[in-house]
Amino acid sequence: MYQYNMLMDKRSGITLLLLLCQNACFLSASNPLLQSVACEGQSASLSCDWGFIHVIDANYGRNDGRICSAGQRHESLSNVHCFQKTSLQTMTTRCNGRKSCSVQAVNSVFNDPCYGTYKYLQVSYQCRPLKQSVTCESRQSVIKCESGVVAVHHANYGRRDLQLCPDKYVKNSDCYSPQTASISSRCDGRKYCVLTASNSVFPDPCFGVYKYLEVTYSCK
Known part of the structure; x- marks a missing residue:
């Protein structure tokens, strides 16, 4: 009887995990994470065909040496630890709850987090049914x-x-x-x-x- 109960507990646990996985996979598929990247001086465009924008993460700076690197000097790309802490707040203020928005990747909007580094704006967001x-x-x-x-x-x-x-x-x-x-x-x-x-x-x-x-x- 003990072994039978253990087997049933394992089966119940596996069933629960499968249900949780199916639910998470469904949510992920129905509400994917979208990305927008704009090199310094350009604009990041966010849009939702359905629902409204909800910004998940954002950074104006540089944490990758390859993104937005074409035609730039090595010294302007070498700092890959450049983060503007207020980027998320700026993007949520301008874009959350809208069907579409466009934000310039410029120092006048975000302030310069690392002088001399060629930066970019990278944004992750979802479209939510609101x-x-x-x-x-x-x-x-x-x-x-x-x-x-x-x-x-x-x-x-x-x-x-x-x-x-x-x-x-x-x-x-x-x-x-x-x-x-x-x-x-x-x-x-x-x-x-x-x-x-x-x-x-x-x-x-x-x-x-x-x-x-x-x-x-x-x-x-």
């Missing part, structure tokens, strides 16, 4: 879940797109005030949540620009 809410400045909206509760993925008050809440006088689409933590604290775990896009609620990140509150979320 809901989106856009509230134009001075207006209110409601996000809600018919099933489950709200879980905020990303929020920004400002302007990252000229097409959303259009205004013919608006020329600037580089206006960022990340509000993920603020909106999460108000909305996470609730069936619905009222959103107000106003300078009286959020600090004004770009005076004179017609802004909007952009939120991506899921129902859990």
